Amino acid sequence: MESEVSETPIYTPYHPRWYRARVSTYWWSRRWAYLKFILRELSSIFVAYFVVLTLLQIRALTQGPDAYARFQERLKAPVLVALNALAFFFVLFHAVTWFNLAPKAMNLRMRGKRVPDLLIVLPNYVAWLAISTVVAWLLLR
Amino acid sequence: MAEMITLEVARYRPEREREPTFQTYEVPFRKDWVVLDALNYIKDRLDGSLSYRWSCRMGVCGSCGMMVDGEPKLTCATFLSDYMPGPVRVEPLSYFPVVRDLVIEMTDFMVKLKSVKPWIVREEEKPTSEGEYLQTPDQLDAYKQFSMCINCMLCYAACPVYALDPQFIGPAAIALAQRYNRDSRDQGSEERLDLLSQHEGIWACTFVGECTKVCPKNVDPAGAIQQYKLTSTKEWFKSFLMPWRAK
Numbered sequence: 001m002e003s004e005v006s007e008t009p010i011y012t013p014y015h016p017r018w019y020r021a022r023v024s025t026y027w028w029s030r031r032w033a034y035l036k037f038i039l040r041e042l043s044s045i046f047v048a049y050f051v052v053l054t055l056l057q058i059r060a061l062t063q064g065p066d067a068y069a070r071f072q073e074r075l076k077a078p079v080l081v082a083l084n085a086l087a088f089f090f091v092l093f094h095a096v097t098w099f100n101l102a103p104k105a106m107n108l109r110m111r112g113k114r115v116p117d118l119l120i121v122l123p124n125y126v127a128w129l130a131i132s133t134v135v136a137w138l139l140l141r
Numbered sequence: 142m143a144e145m146i147t148l149e150v151a152r153y154r155p156e157r158e159r160e161p162t163f164q165t166y167e168v169p170f171r172k173d174w175v176v177l178d179a180l181n182y183i184k185d186r187l188d189g190s191l192s193y194r195w196s197c198r199m200g201v202c203g204s205c206g207m208m209v210d211g212e213p214k215l216t217c218a219t220f221l222s223d224y225m226p227g228p229v230r231v232e233p234l235s236y237f238p239v240v241r242d243l244v245i246e247m248t249d250f251m252v253k254l255k256s257v258k259p260w261i262v263r264e265e266e267k268p269t270s271e272g273e274y275l276q277t278p279d280q281l282d283a284y285k286q287f288s289m290c291i292n293c294m295l296c297y298a299a300c301p302v303y304a305l306d307p308q309f310i311g312p313a314a315i316a317l318a319q320r321y322n323r324d325s326r327d328q329g330s331e332e333r334l335d336l337l338s339q340h341e342g343i344w345a346c347t348f349v350g351e352c353t354k355v356c357p358k359n360v361d362p363a364g365a366i367q368q369y370k371l372t373s374t375k376e377w378f379k380s381f382l383m384p385w386r387a388k
Contacts, residue, residue: 017155018238018246023304030211034301037349101348105367112279 039090040097046090053084099124146170146221147228148179150191153239161239164188165228176216176231177205180243193243200357203293207243208232213295213355234298236307250294253310256336257318262329280325287320287365289358296352296362302345309345310337312352312362319365322372338373346370 011017024030028038060071074080102124103117145167153161166187168179177195184191195205198217205216210230221229237245267274296312303309318337322330337343346366353363379386 011156013156016240016246018240019153019155019160020238021235023236023301027301027304031351033351033354034349037301037347041347101350101367104348104350104353104361104364105371107364107368109283112282114282 036097040094043090043094046087047094049087050091095128099128144170146179146225148176148183149228149230150180150183150243151230151232151239152191152242153233154190155241161232163230170221170225170227172222174221176207176209176214176219176221176229179221179229180216180231191243192241201291203291206234206293206295206298208235208298213298215293215295215357218357234294236298236300236304237294245294247294249307250292250297250311250314253314254292254317257310257314257333258329259314259317259321261321261324261327262332263326264328274326276325283325284320284323287316287323287360290317290320290360290362291358293357295355295357296360299351299355301349301351302347306341306345308341310342312346312366313360315343315346315369316360316362316365319369322369334373334376337369338376343369343373 028034057071060068075084099121103120106115106120108115108120146169148166148168149163150166151161152158152164166179166183168182168187171178177198180191180193180195184193193205193207195217196202197204200215200218203215206213207216208214208231209216209219210224211232213234216231221227231243233239233243233245237247237249240246290313292313294313297303300309300312303311315337318333321327322333343366346363348363348367350363353361356362
């Protein structure tokens with residue numbers, strides 16, 4: 001009988017030789033759930049970007065009306081409009097996924113039973129909507 | 142002629158090949174057949190050399206976990222009809238070393254599972270003469286979900302954190318630690334705290350959430366981990382504010 005063992009000299013009979021698959025650098029591209037996760041992680045960069053932008057805006061505000069007008073003018077650059085639109089999308093994505101994950105991190109129990117997920121998610125959305133309405137009213141009145 | 146379905150099964154024969162290959166088998170399609178039935182058909186009728194683990198055929202033993210079309214599944218609960226017209230790709234569970242064909246090496250999980258002390262820890266056992274430890278239905282409900290875990294390791298095969306950082310204790314072991322932490326009869330939560338609060342414990346988890354989605358028993362390991370992050374943070378603050386209370 002021809003020996004199949006000789007093809008792989010590393011193999012020692014009756015000793016395991018495990019195969020370990022390498023994890024690809026692009027593991028996150030294989031499944032939609034993984035991609036969504038990576039996009040969510042990425043969204044934190046845009047959240048940070050908005051924080052910096054807001055700080056710059058406040059600085060411009062403290063420097064007087066001229067500085068603020070110049071700041072607003074600069075924001076009108078097409079590149080910045082595109083960047084802000086993208087950042088807005090990511091911040092929205094971050095907020096929505098955050099609220100949807102909230103019930104997982106909480107173990108609220110009332111009268112011995114677990115509070116349903118919807119009851120944890122809903123107040124978050126209501127608060128978000130209420131605060132956004134107040135902000136919109138302050139800006140647009 | 143009976144309807145057939147094609148299975149592409151991962152083969153790894155360490156005495157012959159350096160890495161896994163795929164072998165194609167034609168098996169009869171039957172509406173009530175699961176992937177495990179097809180594998181048993183192959184083993185019985187087509188190729189006796191195929192290796193895989195299985196036992197109960199009813200989603201209780203947790204030994205037939207495999208990747209079916211790239212998703213971690215219990216093959217005894219995965220119907221061929223959901224994959225018609227095929228082909229169906231069957232591979233060993235991801236992120237574990239492969240011993241042969243569809244058989245993975247699970248020692249890593251077993252060691253981690255034991256490390257979280259998944260049993261009732263008592264400071265002092267009360268004598269049998271005093272009777273059993275009683276529990277109300279509400280106290281049972283507090284941990285029952287986590288106690289459904291059958292150690293099938295599908296959650297590990299779904300977890301990219303475990304893939305990238307094999308030191309991570311992982312979803313099932315942490316969920317089972319929580320199963321005992323939440324048990325009113327258990328007094329071992331402090332003993333589990335140090336291990337779970339390490340980076341390789343809960344903090345390595347980045348909340349991908351796939352462990353919960355693939356769990357065949359609705360254990361929700363992702364929830365267990367996030368909730369424990371809260372507990373661990375509270376314990377840290379307590380020991381920071383009241384160092385004299387630290388053990």
